[in-house]
Amino acid sequence: MTLGPGATDDPAAAGDPWLAQAQILVVDDEPGMRNFLLRTLAPRCARVEAVGDTAAAGALLETSRFDLIILDNILGGRTGLSWLADLRRDGLFTDVILITAFADLETAIEALRAGAADFVLKPFRTKQILNAVVRCLDRAALRRENFVLRRQFGTVARTQAVDRIVGTSPQMVRTRDLVARAAATRSTVLITGESGTAKEITARALHEQSPFADRPFVPVNCGAIAADIIESELFGHVKGAFTSAASSREGLFFYAQGGTLFLDEIAELPLPMQAKLLRVIEDRKVRPVGSDREIPIDVRLVAATNADLAARVAAGQFRADLYYRLDVVRIPLPPLRERVEDIEPLARMFMEQLSVQLGLPPLPIASSVLQRFEAYPWPGNARELRNRIERALILGTFGEPGSGAPAEQRTDDLAEVEKRHILRVLSASDGNRAEAARRLGVSRKTLDRKCAEWNAEPPADL
Structure with a gap:
């Protein structure tokens, strides 16, 4: 069952951008509760899906990205907590609100250990569940923003990047036009140019002028990450995936969900990782290291290089199929001379x-x-x-x-x-x-x- 957004005068929902953009999955075997949550959330959110069991929920998670899952603990055949534990073990990091009519301290502790973001006791009122949803969405947004800010420390200042594409030369007029045209789409962009020609600033300008400018911009220097950990950095990993993986961790694709992932120095990406990135671009899914599950992503990719990728392809140092996948829209940056x-x-x-x-x-x-x-x-x-x-x-x-x-x-x-x-x-x-x-x-x-x-x-x- 699916409902889309509609008008609402509810002050609880007004002014929260994350609620208005949210895609939420409801998993509850009671038709009455599913209908109540659909009526409550659908007018306030971008998309709401409601299903009655974990099998149907799992099928949706294979093909769609959700910002939040509202999960009943008592389901036919298994508990919501056991299913949540499976999701976390497989590397799915989507926030979950657990709802239950039978709550005690032990259940609450187990929910937190399993990775639930919040715990709501049935029966609840509209305001209670809305407050829980808004809290979860706001915390997730803050977590992503803090992560991105830490990664941006020491890089391009957080000013309007479009204002830093300076110049009146014909080359820069053309560059600004290309940026504006590409920003309106979700197409992959390849930025080329010598070192120091403001490739990251151009990528940020693309993001700032896009319809998803309020979503994260996550920069990654492919040449600065060791080859043996870059897969985990990009895709995340599950607990026990390798010797030092004491806990599961989200990857950079996760933090860029809904926004832009900027892959700088793409020519330095190791060949094995190039093959995995190609599959991500084709399937729009990532597989955390150590997981059997592929997780849908909604990320705009922007790559940059100061190398001649065509020459790298001819020399066998860069995959031709990845090159053509990246080179959908090219923005060449001219040297200052x-x-x-x-x-x-x-x-x-x-x-x-x-x-x-x-x-x-x-x-x-x-x-x-x-x-x-x-x-x-x-x-x-x-x-x-x-x-x-x-x-x-x-x-x-x-x-x-x-x-x-x-x-x-x-x-x-x-x-x-x-x-x-x-x-x-x-x-x-x-x-x-x-x-x-x-x-x-x-x-x-x-x-x-x-x-x-x-x-x-x-x-x-x-």
């Missing part, structure tokens, strides 16, 4: 961003500096330009013109670089050492000690 007119807006954007991050006043970018920038080939592309701006901010100067490359004053004396940076931050803070220490991310005591070593002026905030 081929779009000289974009150097100035990029440099000014980096100056504005970095001066805020470093707590330093921005440096003026003179026309002579821009001329040197435009004459330089930038082998590291926009990333190298950003590093040059950061170095100039720390040193307080772009330096004198050199033979071609932008010439900052350089020194191998790290202590001198540190001194210049700290004194510039102190000056930008009007001599207030407490504020300077906050901007630098060090203790006031450390800053006082450094200033004493350099015979700096006494603190202005005493």
Whole structure:
């Protein structure tokens, strides 16, 4: 039995985006309870399925993704708890609310041990079950968001990525158009370009402009994960799947459900893993390591590489069938040397961003500096330009013109670089050492000690 979304004036459901987008499976052998839950949830959710036994529920889980399962504990032939234990053993991590008319402390403890997210006693009112559903959906969303934030630490800042595709050159105008067109679809996208051409920013812009922008964006550097654990990282694993698997764990595909999984440096993926990824793309299912169950996924894949994948295919280093599966929509990113007119807006954007991050006043970018920038080939592309701006901010100067490359004053004396940076931050803070220490991310005591070593002026905030 299936019902779809409809209108509702219930304030309990209003304003919760996860409830409105939720796909929920109800498993209960009582027709009256199934009908009650359908009437309660269907007007408020994207999709609700209701079945009377675990066999029918299992068949649905083989083909569809659900955000939440509402499971009766007393079912014909077996308990809901025993079926839940089987699901967890097979690597299905969907949250489950257990409902039962016969509850005691032992049952509640067993439910938690089996992996239930919540426990509701029959008979219950509409508000009770809605509150339990909203709690579970919100907790799951928070868990995914926290996981993604931890993985994003040290990568691209969480600003509007589309605003960081900077430039007026014909190449960048075309890039923005391609991003906007591809964002409206669920098609797989392959982003190509040299190192430092903003491939991750482009992937984030794709996600931000898509209809599922409120879902997770999960970045994965395929070259940074050891070959022997990458399958577990992507697909998850069940307890006991290998020696160190003391508990089951979700994979990155699970955390990206409904959103975007960004596979950077896809050319570095080991050949055995390429075959498994191909099957995932074809079947839209993943199999956790050690599990016999395949779990449906709803994930948009975006891959990126600075390698020539066609040449890798010809050399037998990359699967041709995977290459063609990934290369549905291609977004090629031009190197900076081929779009000289974009150097100035990029440099000014980096100056504005970095001066805020470093707590330093921005440096003026003179026309002579821009001329040197435009004459330089930038082998590291926009990333190298950003590093040059950061170095100039720390040193307080772009330096004198050199033979071609932008010439900052350089020194191998790290202590001198540190001194210049700290004194510039102190000056930008009007001599207030407490504020300077906050901007630098060090203790006031450390800053006082450094200033004493350099015979700096006494603190202005005493």
